[in-house]
Amino acid sequence: MPRTLIVDPTAPCLNQPQQLGRTLDGLTGKVVGFIDDSKPNFNHLVDDLAELLVNRYGASKVIKRRKRVSSHPASDTVITELVEQCDMVITGSGD
């Protein structure tokens, strides 16, 4: 069967693989940050997880930050704050 040569219309990703954050050996005394994506109920999940992380796993402090709208990234100010202060950061996506 005759063959035709075509140009691949897809593209490779430009982003280089990144090093993930560190692995923790436990949460006792650790500072946990939350980026609340502002979707319905995520604020409640943040509250409940925060309570469990402190009371059950010994986290020393929780910092909660809520996005203005879900479809924009958290501000640089928030990211800088959480990076400087937290050992672990939790965020979410989904309705």
Added chain:
Amino acid sequence: MAKRGPAAVAICSTAFAALGRAQATALGYPELPIAVIPHPFGSRTRDEVRQLAEQCIGEIVRLVCEAGPRDSSVVPNRSSLTERAALIKVPGDLDGLYSLFRERHWGDGLPVVPPTTERVERMLCHSHRAATEVVATVAPGFGAATIERIAANAVLAGCDPEYLPVLIAAVEAVAEPRFNLQGIQVTTNPAAPWLIVNGPIGKRLGVNSGVNCLGQGTCANATLGRALRLILQNIGGALPGEMDRATQGQPGKYTFCCAENEEMNPWEPLHVERGFAPECSAITVVGGASGTLNMNTHAKDADDLLRVIADTMAHPTSNDYWTGGEPWLVLAPEHAEILKRAGLSKSDVKRRLWEQSKMPAGRMAAKDRLRTGDARRAELGEIGPDTMLPISTQPELIGIVVAGGPGTHSVYVPTYGNSRSVTRKVVCNA
């Protein structure tokens, strides 16, 4: 976040877990820990959310405490970024070709034109830029949109070779951060980029600005909009059901393109309003959310006309009211003429519509009013049921183009809201 040091975990509902994984991989974090909770999440009761927290806390802690692979095993093919696109041998018959394209999800479901090397080369003659030049990276997959890959997708869509400069400008425009392509590509909203053409290139390429300009029947309108969609899908990686999470989508996701009817526009055209010379050619991309809403009115009086248009714009499920957005209107030439004859400038029309389309927040669902409070508190203060919400943060953000043929139908284009339109000059190969 993860690259900066702290351990990181994402929580995704089941329906969005695949998106979360694909997005993390595209951003360079294929091993990002993701805790999955059942979907739907937002409609759960307060007690159910507590139970979910109990169910997933152990998994979250395990994910951050368990030593696992922390370097990516997925390495992008960097070398290909500076080389020509890959060439693929495909079946020479159309049936075989269409099967291959369906199998690889390279199309929009309609038959495509094979992007043979000859066809792509003919298209490349219409840009002075190198075939390998990266115009932009396209969210959410961050594929590199080179001139050549844009041309390949333009061929696929059925574009004539001389359409290429319009698409290059369109890719530049959608990649501007304020357009928020990331949000538009992955949202459950039916958002679709609407491509508006201004200036002499519209006529030169035969982009329809008149009768049925947002309908079928004109090659340039049909294929330019389609090519942009294929670029977003093939280069940007927003495959329906995978990273493109639109709940229903909309017909405008196949193609959504027209020119402004500058001859029948009693005001300055869109690109001139945005600082370009009248003889310059430009495109504007708009994050249209719901296709078009027809506004058929025989109103002959400017006050009456503005009243019914403003009334149509005000609806409580609009992203524009929730976020302080950027709604658009396609005014029929006859309607534009009524407003012009009443002595109104385009700016006056925007101001009047902005005032008259204010909507009591109490018309929204309670949960939507709450999120509107989150989104617009800094602008409007605390939002109660009686708060009058403007559709956009400023009257100037209401977009107006004049297009279409004879008739009493103007069109309202609600938008994604979390996006701002972008206008770019079209540079033709002299």
